[in-house]
Amino acid sequence: MFCENSNILYCFTLLLGVNVKKNVIVTISSDKGLCGGINSTSVKISRALHRINAGPDTECKYVILGEKGKAQLIRDSKKDIELIMTELQKNFLNYTQASWRTVGSSRAKVKFEDLLASSKEVSRVSVLADDILKNVEFDALRIVFNKFQSVVSFLPTTATVLSPEIVERESEAGGKIGSLDSYEIEGGETKSEVLQNLAEFQFSCVMFNAVLENACSEQGARMSAMDSSSRNAGDMLDRLTLTYNRTRQASITTELIEIISGASALEG
Amino acid sequence: MVIVPATTGQMGILPGHVPTIAELKPGLLSVHEGNDVKKYFISSGFAFVHSNSYADILAVEAVPLDRIDPAQVQKGLSEFTQKLNSASSDLDKAEAQIGVDVHSALNSALTG
Numbered sequence: 001m002f003c004e005n006s007n008i009l010y011c012f013t014l015l016l017g018v019n020v021k022k023n024v025i026v027t028i029s030s031d032k033g034l035c036g037g038i039n040s041t042s043v044k045i046s047r048a049l050h051r052i053n054a055g056p057d058t059e060c061k062y063v064i065l066g067e068k069g070k071a072q073l074i075r076d077s078k079k080d081i082e083l084i085m086t087e088l089q090k091n092f093l094n095y096t097q098a099s100w101r102t103v104g105s106s107r108a109k110v111k112f113e114d115l116l117a118s119s120k121e122v123s124r125v126s127v128l129a130d131d132i133l134k135n136v137e138f139d140a141l142r143i144v145f146n147k148f149q150s151v152v153s154f155l156p157t158t159a160t161v162l163s164p165e166i167v168e169r170e171s172e173a174g175g176k177i178g179s180l181d182s183y184e185i186e187g188g189e190t191k192s193e194v195l196q197n198l199a200e201f202q203f204s205c206v207m208f209n210a211v212l213e214n215a216c217s218e219q220g221a222r223m224s225a226m227d228s229s230s231r232n233a234g235d236m237l238d239r240l241t242l243t244y245n246r247t248r249q250a251s252i253t254t255e256l257i258e259i260i261s262g263a264s265a266l267e268g
Numbered sequence: 269m270v271i272v273p274a275t276t277g278q279m280g281i282l283p284g285h286v287p288t289i290a291e292l293k294p295g296l297l298s299v300h301e302g303n304d305v306k307k308y309f310i311s312s313g314f315a316f317v318h319s320n321s322y323a324d325i326l327a328v329e330a331v332p333l334d335r336i337d338p339a340q341v342q343k344g345l346s347e348f349t350q351k352l353n354s355a356s357s358d359l360d361k362a363e364a365q366i367g368v369d370v371h372s373a374l375n376s377a378l379t380g
Contacts, residue, residue, distance in 0.1 A: 126328075182287055182319070183287045183288055183289045183316075184286055184287065184288045184289070185288070185289050185290075186274050186275075186276055186279065186288055186289070186290035186291070194289065194291050197291055197314075198289065198291070198314055201313070201314060201326070205326070
């Protein structure tokens with residue numbers, strides 16, 4: 001997205017139409033609520049992608065990151081969920097590797113805990129990417145997240161990552177990533193080995209980007225949601241205060257009138 | 269010119285280089301601008317050379333050489349060599365081997 005100078009090998013949105021058998025939709029959502037509509041938009045897009053991609057000979061599964069997405073998707077798509085991960089943002093998001101522990105496999109709730117001796121509290125995104133690669137079979141991964149544009153605006157985005165075999169197939173067939181074939185591959189024994197490493201590296205980088213952007217959007221959305229609800233609450237408070245005062249004054253006036261009319265009835 | 273530590277050895281990239289994707293191993297990256305040389309230690313990644321003479325270097329971590337502490341490097345090297353010798357399973361051996369590789373690359377980057 002920032003490398004306008006170099007030939008971007010493949011722009012993510014171009015790959016939306018690529019034809020693959022196994023699609024996996026990675027929905028990135030937040031754990032905490034009160035953040036406006038970003039989780040609903042992510043889930044809406046994931047569902048739409050699922051409907052587009054599910055067909056007679058293709059299959060489509062979900063990997064869910066975050067409590068809010070899980071709560072919404074588990075209601076109607078329970079059988080399509082492959083993996084759920086929550087509590088990512090308990091610690092700071094970080095890229096680098098660490099050893100960690102997984103609890104069960106598909107449909108299991110996986111918590112991220114840091115086992116390094118230095119006990120620095122970070123969430124290792126590369127570990128997360130590694131886990132998805134190991135446990136989920138995919139031809140194409142669609143990562144659905146909210147891209148941060150400004151504090152009040154977020155763009156729901158889908159980033160597509162292809163598995164190494166599909167990258168090879170598509171690059172040899174020409175088409176959208178045909179230019180990949182024009183690059184000489186250095187290192188490794190075979191071209192597919194390097195491409196596989198490259199695909200995995202790309203996946204973890206894209207995941208890192210997506211998770212960070214979503215976290216940013218979540219903070220921004222929460223800020224604007226809380227700001228507007230504070231303002232609404234303030235307005236309501238003002239209106240109710242006016243009504244209260246009016247009612248109070250009216251009842252005092254009524255009492256006075258009763259007393260005065262009673263007194264004047266006694267006199268006259 | 270840029271010299272990157274590819275898995276097949278040190279690779280120099282000058283303008284007009286053929287488009288390449290190179291896998292990198294932990295080692296020294298040096299950027300030569302005229303007579304000015306900047307050295308970094310990268311922990312591995314990929315280097316892309318595009319046809320318009322732009323090169324992208326994607327590294328997981330890149331540290332300027334003057335920020336690395338040689339004493340720590342030596343300590344890490346001896347620690348991982350010891351782990352490699354006492355490693356039992358394949359996974360442990362692989363992890364210890366990676367540690368040894370990175371630390372010896374750090375060592376040679378600092379001294380070389």
